[in-house]
């Protein structure tokens with residue numbers, strides 16, 4: 001309690017430090033989305049600077065989230081020289097609300113023309129400024145949006161804020177129809193559970209693959225993996241506990257409500273989850289969590305791996321994006337109510353989400369696509385690449401009954417008409433049993449489980465917010481025109497139940513049967529990133545985002561280009577890293593060991609011509625052809641990489657080539673190297689083993 005939020009310029013601090021009228025004016029901006037006046041910004045900037053300096057700050061930065069998916073910052077000190085050779089500490093309103101970093105070195109997907117390299121950052125005053133303490137240097141971080149000279153979003157935050165705006169507008173239309181005339185805003189809330197691995201830093205530094213690509217490109221699983229199911233929720237050792245506690249303290253100071261942490265399913269795997277917040281703040285929090293995990297791990301001689309699949313053979317990592325809708329009056333719109341009226345409203349929002357997900361399954365899938373996630377989705381550990389919704393027995397039953405027209409209140413009978421009858425109560429725990437569903441209703445929120453562990457949650461939430469806003473707007477259009485609200489609502493919900501039940505699936509999402517069943521139902525199954533992201537530039541997507549003012553045509557194309565390039569560049573780096581490690585570390589080690597075996601055979605035979613050296617010979621014979629193949633396949637991979645690289649004119653075809661040729665050859669190379677690992681002397685093997693990395697902590 002003493003230090004939670006100590007480093008945040010939060011509402012309490014603002015109330016204390018700002019003149020009353022400035023505080024009020026700022027709140028008008030925050031609560032009602034009104035533009036911020038420069039005079040107000042001037043006063044806020046001054047108060048913010050004084051507060052920051054009191055707390056030891058010397059620098060400030062506009063903290064933004066470019067398309068790299070990481071955060072970006074450029075530190076400027078507050079100092080300003082005076083005539084007498086001293087300095088004063090200055091910070092103006094203009095510096096608070098606007099920055100002008102060079103945009104040319106950030107991914108922009110062709111948006112920025114070379115003659116206008118300037119980018120602009122603008123304060124997102126809905127997310128509080130905070131102080132970061134890095135090795136004694138205290139920096140005032142101002143959360144900002146980042147756009148080009150011509151106003152296109154070059155970041156992840158701008159579209160997120162836009163999507164929140166449209167969702168609020170459309171959700172309010174629905175609330176008004178249900179007679180709520182007082183709510184001013186509806187905000188999507190998000191709680192993101194973050195999975196990660198921890199390993200000893202000294203091993204991390206000995207693995208070029210981990211250092212450059214975030215995942216092990218070679219490595220054999222030891223005789224024990226995760227099959228004993230003894231890691232999940234296991235007791236946390238003291239070294240990791242010390243790490244976790246420091247992470248908590250850092251996060252609490254930053255106002256990030258770190259709440260839950262536990263061991264995950266794979267050895268060496270953990271999870272941390274904060275308490276949910278408004279989407280843009282939750283996004284900032286998640287970025288701070290990822291950043292803090294890295295920094296604190298380093299202090300503890302650990303390495304934190306946020307990659308989706310650092311180790312083959314055990315579970316990879318994801319990020320569960322818990323999502324709901326909340327009014328400024330504090331109501332959770334996905335919380336089942338107790339009166340018929342509340343139930344009708346609840347069902348309306350539930351049905352809106354169902355239709356939104358079914359109408360836009362490809363887009364939702366695209367929002368969770370990154371090269372790392374290609375290793376997870378569809379493997380038997382993460383949700384499949386097929387989008388479906390889990391509702392739980394009770395809610396599924398209600399949707400089933402909606403189809404018939406006059407739904408029963410429960411299996412026990414009784415007639416239900418929307419807005420007239422009460423729903424059977426939905427036991428919260430019964431809705432949370434299916435862990436294999438990519439999009440699960442968990443009592444009072446939906447949990448999108450496809451999100452990759454290293455990805456910014458901004459993208460997936462932009463999509464969820466916008467597709468739900470779209471369906472709400474379709475519903476509002478009809479309901480506002482309707483003569484009889486309740487019968488029109490009943491018709492709408494019935495249509496959703498009939499037309500979109502195909503996306504509801506409560507069974508085992510990991511099973512082979514589901515893949516076939518989903519195909520029968522006509523649900524898309526996009527297994528790779530390259531295919532999945534095409535959805536970003538379909539005409540349907542372009543129209544949707546234009547209508548809601550979330551992405552322009554140009555912005556969508558730029559994102560498509562950026563993601564395709566990101567895919568190709570990632571595979572390219574992985575391939576080159578593999579070649580480097582195979583050629584300069586693995587091959588020499590295998591040669592050394594073969595020579596040792598040959599020397600042993602010769603030496604022993606010289607000493608005793610009748611000695612049995614068959615063990616050495618057998619081993620040598622097993623290794624020799626693999627060594628030869630290793631040489632050949634390294635060359636194949638070099639050729640494949642060169643061929644793919646040359647195709648740079650066509651980002652899509654290049655992506656496909658990286659996937660079908662380069663990635664395939666990488667797997668062949670890995671097989672040979674992994675086979676060699678179990679033949680070569682443990683002491684001679686150049687890479688720290690999976691055993692060391694996964695079981696030594």
Ligand code: ADP
Pocket residue numbers: 189190191192193260273274275276277320322323324325332444445447
């Ligand atoms: P589990 O592992 O069972 O899914 P956790 O407790 O690890 O659950 O995480 C649940 C997450 O959902 C937490 O971050 C929590 O704050 C968040 N959450 C709870 N209610 C809401 C809500 N209304 N909107 C968004 N997120 C929520």
Ligand code: MG
Pocket residue numbers: 193271273
């Ligand atoms: Mg959890």
